[in-house]
Amino acid sequence: MIKKISILLIIFICCIIPHAIFAENANDVHINASLFSGTSFLHIEGKSFDTKMVPVAGISLSSYFFPRNIFFYGVELAYMYSFKSNYNNYYYYDSYSSLSLLPHLGIHFQTPSLTYFFLLGGGGSISFSRYLSKNYFIASAGAGIYFKKFFIDGLLLSYNHSFFKNFTVFETLKVHAIIHLWRKNQSSSK
Amino acid sequence: MLASCSFLPIQSDTDFYGLIIGINDYTYLPPPPKGDLLYCEDDASSIHSSLIENGWKTEELTLLLGSNATKTNINNILIDRINQANENDFIFVFFSGHGCRISDADGDEPDGLDEALVPVDYQPANSSPLITDDELSFIFSACGTEKGIFIIDACHSGGVINKSLAGTNIRVKSIDSITPKGSGGSGDLTITNFPVMTACSQNEYSYETGAFGHGVFSYFLLEGFQNLKADRNKDNYITIRELFNYAENHTETYTSMHAFPTIQHPAMRFPMDLLDILITR
Numbered sequence: 076m077i078k079k080i081s082i083l084l085i086i087f088i089c090c091i092i093p094h095a096i097f098a099e100n101a102n103d104v105h106i107n108a109s110l111f112s113g114t115s116f117l118h119i120e121g122k123s124f125d126t127k128m129v130p131v132a133g134i135s136l137s138s139y140f141f142p143r144n145i146f147f148y149g150v151e152l153a154y155m156y157s158f159k160s161n162y163n164n165y166y167y168y169d170s171y172s173s174l175s176l177l178p179h180l181g182i183h184f185q186t187p188s189l190t191y192f193f194l195l196g197g198g199g200s201i202s203f204s205r206y207l208s209k210n211y212f213i214a215s216a217g218a219g220i221y222f223k224k225f226f227i228d229g230l231l232l233s234y235n236h237s238f239f240k241n242f243t244v245f246e247t248l249k250v251h252a253i254i255h256l257w258r259k260n261q262s263s264s265k
Numbered sequence: 266m267l268a269s270c271s272f273l274p275i276q277s278d279t280d281f282y283g284l285i286i287g288i289n290d291y292t293y294l295p296p297p298p299k300g301d302l303l304y305c306e307d308d309a310s311s312i313h314s315s316l317i318e319n320g321w322k323t324e325e326l327t328l329l330l331g332s333n334a335t336k337t338n339i340n341n342i343l344i345d346r347i348n349q350a351n352e353n354d355f356i357f358v359f360f361s362g363h364g365c366r367i368s369d370a371d372g373d374e375p376d377g378l379d380e381a382l383v384p385v386d387y388q389p390a391n392s393s394p395l396i397t398d399d400e401l402s403f404i405f406s407a408c409g410t411e412k413g414i415f416i417i418d419a420c421h422s423g424g425v426i427n428k429s430l431a432g433t434n435i436r437v438k439s440i441d442s443i444t445p446k447g448s449g450g451s452g453d454l455t456i457t458n459f460p461v462m463t464a465c466s467q468n469e470y471s472y473e474t475g476a477f478g479h480g481v482f483s484y485f486l487l488e489g490f491q492n493l494k495a496d497r498n499k500d501n502y503i504t505i506r507e508l509f510n511y512a513e514n515h516t517e518t519y520t521s522m523h524a525f526p527t528i529q530h531p532a533m534r535f536p537m538d539l540l541d542i543l544i545t546r
Contacts, residue, residue, distance in 0.1 A: 119540055121458060122352040123411040162502070163276045164353055165543040166412060211538065241538050 103141040104259040105149075109231065110134055113249030115157055117168045120241050127160035127168055131247060136256075137179075145184055151177045151196070173213065175200030183221075192221035194233070213245070214238040221253070229253040275546075279412070280354045282346040283316065283326040285309045288334045288362035293388045304473045306330045308361035308418060308483035315490035316357070319503070320546030326357075334362070336384040336394045340404065347408045356413035356459075357544070361483055363387075364419030367395060382419065411458045412542055414505050418480045423466035423532040458536055462509050464516070465529045472525055481519060482531055485512040490545070504541040509533045 111133055118126040133156055139149035153175045160168040177198035197216035217235030231251035239245050287309025294300030313328045327342055343358065350356050363383035381395035388394060405415075464471040464482035477484040486508060489495030495503050495511035513531040520529040 117539070119537055121411045121537065122409070124537070124540065161273060161275075162543060164412075165275065165277060165279050165355060165546070167541060167543075169539055169541055171539065239538070241536075 103139075104257075105137075105139045105141075105255060106257040107137045107139070107228070108134065108254045108256050109137070109251040110254075111153075111155075111231075111233075111249045111251040113233075113247060115247040116244055117160065118242065118244035119168070120243050124166060125164070126244055127163075129160045129168060129170075130158045131155055131249065132158075135251065139179070139181075141183070145182045147181050147183060147192070149179045149181075151175070151179060153177070153200075155200075171202045171211070173200040173202035175215070177215070177217070192219070192223075192231075194219040194221070194231075200237075211239065215245075215247075217247075219251075226252045228255045278353050280350070281321060281325045281357070281546075282350050282354060283321065283357040283359075284329065284339075284342055284346055285313050285316075285326060285357075285359045286329045286334050286339060286362065287360075288331060288383075288385050290331055290385075291363070291383070292332070292386055294363075302362065302473060303475070304477075304479050304483075305361040305418075307478055308473075308480050308487075309359065311479065311487050312359050312361075312483065315487055316544075319490055319544070332385055334384055335386045336396055339382075339384055339396060340400070344404055344407075347404060350408065350410045350413075352409050352411075354410050354412065355542075356408065356410060356415075358413070358415045359418075360416070361418040361480055364417070364422055365395065367397070382417070405459060408459060411537075414460045414462055414542070414544065416462045416486070418464040418471055418483045420465065420470045422463035422471060423469070423530070460505055460533065460535045460537075460542070462505070462531070462533045464531055466532050469527050469529055471529060472520065476523075481525075481529060482512055482516045485515040485519070488512075488515070493545070502543045503545045504543050505533075506535065506541045508544060509535075 113131050115129050115131050116126055117129060118124065133154050135151050135153035137149055137151040139147050141147040153173075155173050155175065157171050157173070159170040175198060177196040179194045179196035181192050181194040183192040195216075195218050198214070200213045200215065202211045202213050215235045215237035217233055219231050219233035221229055221231045223229045231253055233247075233249045233251060235247040235249070237245040237247065287306040289302050289304070289306045291301055297303055309328060309330060313326055316326060317323060327346075329338060329342065346356060346358075360382055365381050365383055367379050367381060379397040379399055381397045382401075384394055384396060386394045464480065471480060471482060473480040473483075479487065489508045489511035490503060493501060493503060495507045497507045497510065509531065513533075516529050516531050520527070
């Protein structure tokens with residue numbers, strides 16, 4: 076597990092370096108942290124198992140590079156804990172931890188009151204269920220909207236669809252409270 | 266957050282069906298250690314009692330012991346339970362007795378052999394009273410639910426789910442007081458969407474011992490039920506995975522430390538990831 080975490084950290088750092096290289100041509104470079112919580116909907120393939128809702132929570136580290144247009148891109152490294160489901164009908168989906176690396180592509184534009192960011196991303200996570208003592212790889216893709224003027228440094232609402240063998244439904248809705256750790260704003264320095 | 270609270274009352278429309286089989290005294294086999302077994306009926310009776318102690322109702326369980334465990338009775342009751350169960354229901358099947366293998370009649374087994382459970386009316390010269398893995402697969406193909414467990418405590422029982430440990434470090438010694446169950450072999454029980462748990466792997470014996478008065482694997486299943494010892498996550502329920510983990514670890518440890526002719530490695534096929542099913546209520 077530690078080896079896999081190290082690999083993901085190395086990949087994340089490798090993704091930040093291009094930001095630093097290309098930052099001179101950018102309006103902004105952001106490195107953010109976030110706390111998030113939300114809900115996952117799980118439904119395994121099979122006639123005996125229904126959709127169950129489980130709470131999720133976690134932290135993430137993300138970096139975004141904003142070229143001088145409405146597009147931007149970045150990458151998010153996130154740790155998420157998914158809680159155990161209820162026991163209705165005498166089965167449950169177990170809790171698990173996951174470490175995800177999700178490249179993002181987005182657009183941003185400003186209205187008189189809010190700055191909107193629409194994100195699209197895809198990637199994978201390594202998930203570990205301690206009780207089941209198993210590692211899983213879960214691929215996922217999602218989208219999000221970022222409201223800049225809320226909370227500390229903005230709120231991000233995100234939706235992820237995950238792809239996992241056996242699962243017909245694996246959807247996650249999350250609310251992220253964003254904190255800017257570091258920002259390089261070239262336009263403001265001129 | 267409430268969704269994760271295991272202490273909340275369980276809402277359920279699940280009905281429970283159980284069939285528990287144990288056979289010591291085979292009609293046409295010689296006495297132990299060459300034929301009959303000593304503790305399989307105790308295994309079955311104790312599993313029955315453990316389920317009752319853990320929330321099952323007497324009317325949900327059928328206990329077939331000794332002379333009642335004929336092929337006709339076993340098949341009829343199993344088919345009846347499977348036909349009654351809908352997709353939300355839970356089926357528990359337990360077999361403790363002999364297992365064996367015969368030549369594959371329909372050519373569907375790569376190793377040319379069918380695995381079989383041996384009912385009480387088995388005659389050595391006539392294979393027809395056996396319950397082959399093909400027959401079990403046919404019966405379970407009509408099963409409306411994927412929720413339940415089929416536990417087999419018989420020699421070479423891991424062969425029915427094709428989990429071979431061939432080539433592993435298995436020591437062979439001879440101890441007369443231990444009675445191996447059946448002669449077994451390799452093969453596949455093609456129940457792909459229903460959990461199956463076996464007492465040993467394909468190339469191993471499943472032992473019963475006077476020290477416990479039970480089969481070793483069955484004993485540790487029973488111990489797992491006792492005072493919720495197998496309840497690894499302390500939620501006051503025992504699940505299929507928890508029960509298997511408990512019995513597997515203890516069976517392997519016990520057979521490796523007590524000079525059994527071979528170490529017993531229980532096996533389980535549980536097709537559903539990130540999911541567990543409760544046995545106790």
